Amino acid sequence: MSAASSSPWTAPSWLVVPEDANTLAAGVWPASAARDADGALSIGGVPVARLREQFGTPLYVLDENEVRDHARRTLDAFRSAAAAHGVQARVYYAGKAFLSTEVVRWVTEEGLxxxxxxxxxxxxxxxxxxxxxxxxxxxxxxxxxxxxxxxxxxxxxxxxxxxxxxxxxxxxxxxxxxxxxxxxxxxxxxxxxxxxxxxxxxxxxxxxxxxxxxxxxxxxxxxxxxxxxxxxxxxxxxxxxxxxxxxxxxxxxxxxxxxxxxxxxxxxxxxxxxxxxxxxxxxxxxxxxxxxxxxxxxxxxxxxxxxxxxxxxxxxxxxxIVGQAGVTLYEVGTIKPVVVSDELTRLYVSVDGGMSDNARPALYGAQYSARIASRTSGAAPALARVVGRHCESGDIVVDAEYLPADVAPGDLLAVPATGAYCFSLANNYNYVPRPPVVAVRDGEARIIVHGETIADLLSRDAGLHPAPKEGKA
Missing domain, CATH: 3.20.20.10 (Alanine racemase)
Incomplete structure (x- = not known):
């Protein structure tokens, strides 16, 4: 959680009105995150528009080079610190943060x-x-x-x-x-x-x-x-x-x-x-x-x-190792200005995911940031709350953020630092399928964990697919 929590009636004390609501804060986003000449975001050299077209939204995006770089840097740091005292150090990757066969290969190849x-x-x-x-x-x-x-x-x-x-x-x-x-x-x-x-x-x-x-x-x-x-x-x-x-x-x-x-x-x-x-x-x-x-x-x-x-x-x-390497992409569905006090109007920006793909805000009050990813905007920053599609008032993706005031349905919204514990905690609340995970590297994108479909969820329902009776195939 960030340094201070927010009151429902004000913007949190730690949240500063940005000079430019399009800027990507260094250290929060993958190092490869950048905007092109038209203002659209790319990650690992892959434009987000291409990711949406090819894989849909919501979508977990994981920068392979970022994971590998963090693994190497962390291992080097602890090995060097230990060697200064004449001992060895081993670094373990935390499987619970994010686990797939591809990620295991990345981190073990880097020595973890x-x-x-x-x-x-x-x-x-x-x-x-x-x-x-x-x-x-x-x-x-x-x-x-x-x-x-x-x-x-x-x-x-x-x-x-x-x-x-x-x-x-x-x-x-x-x-x-x-x-x-x-x-x-x-x-x-x-x-x-x-x-x-x-x-x-x-x-x-x-x-x-x-x-x-x-x-x-x-x-x-x-x-x-x-x-x-x-x-x-x-x-x-x-x-x-x-x-x-x-x-x-x-x-x-x-x-x-x-x-x-x-x-x-x-x-x-x-x-x-x-x-x-x-x-x-x-x-x-x-x-x-x-x-x-x-x-x-x-x-x-x-x-x-x-x-x-x-x-x-x-x-x-x-x-x-993996947290900063992840970005989740959503599509904006509805916008709702809500007057919360005489001094404050908050934009409720609803997206096509929510607590099923990121349970941390609901579980821990975790804070995240967000940016419009499909374009840049010259509109003034407006205080926004990014919320999900689930039937819960606590279904909050980003509690407080300044987004351009012209954020609109159809915009792609990107939430950074979602590489750890988001996919791991994903669920099917309200029968929402879990999103796929796509790895990006050097301008290429590939699925490393398949997403689910409604058919996948229905396939587990014994009312539709009863178990075979004993003694029968």
Whole structure:
């Protein structure tokens, strides 16, 4: 979420009236986003008009070069920061942000490992050709069949989240006669969201072990021949700006790491990630190089203070790899000026998507920006709210934005920074089919995830397609 939320009666304090409502804010849009001589937007060298004509709207557009560039930059940043202290770093791509076989291929080709948290995500990664040894398995309630599959394929690591899961993995690995590498997820008591963090003595959440319980969990793992304890894992939040929260968390987790070293080697420390991106021009995320140096230096300082060697490090940067690479295209359907006070009239701009293709504003109050993509306009900026087509008053795509006052039905509207968690959270509310995902690169566009049709939705309805009776084909 951006720095301040909006009142229903005013424009939010962070939203500034632009001099030009056509300008694409740097750092919010893919680097390839540009307007041609006629003012129409292109992404990855592909004009949006061509995308609408070929694939329709709504449409998720993903800039392949942008994803690859962010993957390389992030990996280079953490490897360089770790190498300065004589250790190695591994970076995991967060499958939950956006997962398809093509994206898995892009990020693994750029050197990233991949973390998954369900059997479905695991199968997508495997289908893409990812090496099992470079996969990590997260989640607070992994099923027994999911754990069986993970151990069967030789997954690189399983992050244990509970006592029950610890014993389940031990039983599976023992029965299969293998040794499974595991990490223990711990709650450091540090919560970090956007610009702020809060350090507390206790955690009240579904993930991980307390710092105290982690000691006993590690002792139990070390008793089991079929399990190999390789390190601690900690994740403090999402959409984080700055390093303060990571520094506080590192102090607590390194203290536990140091205590556990007395009974055996611990090769890895995974400090999670959840680094922030810019959704609006008001957001100012910390450069990844600064984050990497700050976090790794903090670990090094904490280790030095305790006289212990720095372990190899792992990170899960989250949305920063794919978030900025995504743009969602919509077609404007209706425009409705609404007088909300004597001083304020807001344009309600309705588009042909909504909370079915981007649930984040409804779920979290997430803020986005928008621009007319099919043309530029000399009209004065007008305060607008971009809303979806669903039968919910909370179906908001962009809560507050200044668009040209002449925005009209048929205009193409583009919402940037939708590469992470939009496709992943997509749904069929009001029986709306989910849009396709198109990758753009060097002037070419191709579908990487097929969209749905009404026929696809009807095909699941057992009233139309009853299951075969037992004993019959």
């Amino acid at each position: 490992a991949v973390d998954v948290c369900t059997g479905g995500e695991l199968q997508i990664a495997l289908a893409a050709g990812a090496e099992p040894s470079r996969l990590g398995f997260h989640g607070n309630n992994k099923s027994i069949p999911e754990l069986e599959r993970a151990v069967e394929i030789g997954i690189g690591s399983i992050v244990l989240d509970s006592w029950i899961e610890l014993e389940r993995v031990a039983a599976i690995a023992t029965r299969r006669g293998v040794t499974q590498a595991v990490l223990v997820r711990v709650n450091s008591g540090v919560h970090a969201e956007t610009h702020d963090f809060l350090a507390t003595a206790h955690e009240d959440q579904k993930f991980g072990f307390t710092l105290q319980d982690a000691v006993a969990a590690v002792a139990r793992i070390r008793e089991i021949d079929a399990l190999a304890f390789v390190g601690l894992h900690c994740h403090i939040g999402s959409q984080i700006f700055g390093t303060a929260g990571f520094r506080e968390s590192a102090a607590r987790v390194v203290e536990l790491h140091a205590d556990l070293l007395a009974d055996g080697d611990i090769p890895v420390l995974n400090l999670g990630g959840g680094f922030g991106i810019a959704y609006t021009a008001a957001d100012d995320p910390t450069p990844i190089e600064e984050l990497a140096v700050g976090i790794v230096d903090a670990v090094a300082q904490e280790c030095a203070a305790r006289g212990i060697p720095i372990p190899n490090l792992a990170f899960e940067p989250g949305r920063v």
